[in-house]
Amino acid sequence: MYGSMQSNGNLQAFDFQGKMPFTSRAPRKALNSIAIVTCFCLPLLIFEVVFSAQTFSLHYDSPLDCAVLCCMVLAVVFLLGYFAYSATMRRTAGVLEPEWYVFAFAASALAWLLAFGLGQMNFEVNMQPFYDVNNLNVYKSVNPAKIRGQQMMDAGRIVFTPDSHLDVTKAMGFQNQEKYCVAPVTVGPTGPNATTLETYDFWAVGLNCCSGHGADYHCGDYYKRKASSGLRLMREEERPYYRLAVQQAEAAHNIRAMHPVFLYWVEDANTELFTFQDEGFKYFLLGSFCFCCVQLFAVMIASIIFSRMNF
Secondary structure (H helix, E strand, C coil): CCCCCCCCCCCCCCCCCCCCCCCCCCCCCCCCHHHHHHHHHHHHHHHHHHHHHHHCHHHHHCHHHHHHHHHHHHHHHHHHHHHHHHHHHCHHHCCCCHHHHHHHHHHHHHHHHHHHHHHHHHHHHHHHHHHHHHCCEEEEEECCCCCCHHHHCCEEEEEECCCEEECHHHCEEEEECEEEEEEEEEECCCHHHCCCCCCCCEEEEEECCECCCCCCECCCCCCCCCCCEEEECCCCCCHHHHHHHHHHHHHHHCCCCCCCEEEEEECCHHHHHHHHHHHHHHHHHHHHHHHHHHHHHHHHHHHHHHHHCCC
């Protein structure tokens, strides 16, 4: 005890050996739970609103309303950008943690862009074909030898008679970057005793699924014996090329096609149609789940980085 220094009630000034203690680290800044929840939920909400508007029936039934809704959400994103800019500029005037404003704006802008692009793609590939065909009429027990294509101009789904099939011997293909393949729907026996129709008005179509010569046609459900249905072709940009292929078939096989109706040859038209809807919902759910995971990961990383920043 001889020569020891009195602490005078302050034991932290020196240790028991008279040495200065190690300098303690600056305390880590507490997490802002409200900012974290907001920065996770707000971009996710923006993504879901725009993605669903672009994908589903609002886009089909009222494109103008869909565009207005997307623009309104975009206006919210720009408002967040203004808040982020203002918070950054007024950082020394008492605005706490402006980095969360910047993060919310960046995440929301990315959410809007991804939702708009992915929704448009999902709509064009899956949902628009479903809505187009579903809004047209369904015709059953259609005999291609008796019914003319002019009578089926409003058909979306056609179920032919059980003895209907593709006549691949009269298949043809037109080349224009892509190979546009066609084969007429006929009825009755095949081979040498095949029925010759007065006019071939129903044509199965497909892209890049034939050589364009002879019976080399393998589009759709051509190989299924029970296949006797067709889904209407709704892609207007492809129709002129299929019409040229039909004209080549007319000249090559000395047949007529007065009012050709182009179809995707399938076994069950209803099942095939609702496959488009199922695919649209599947990609919507998959896109939502992936964005949610990415957003959660980004918020976690931002929380760690922002908590270690010293101001």
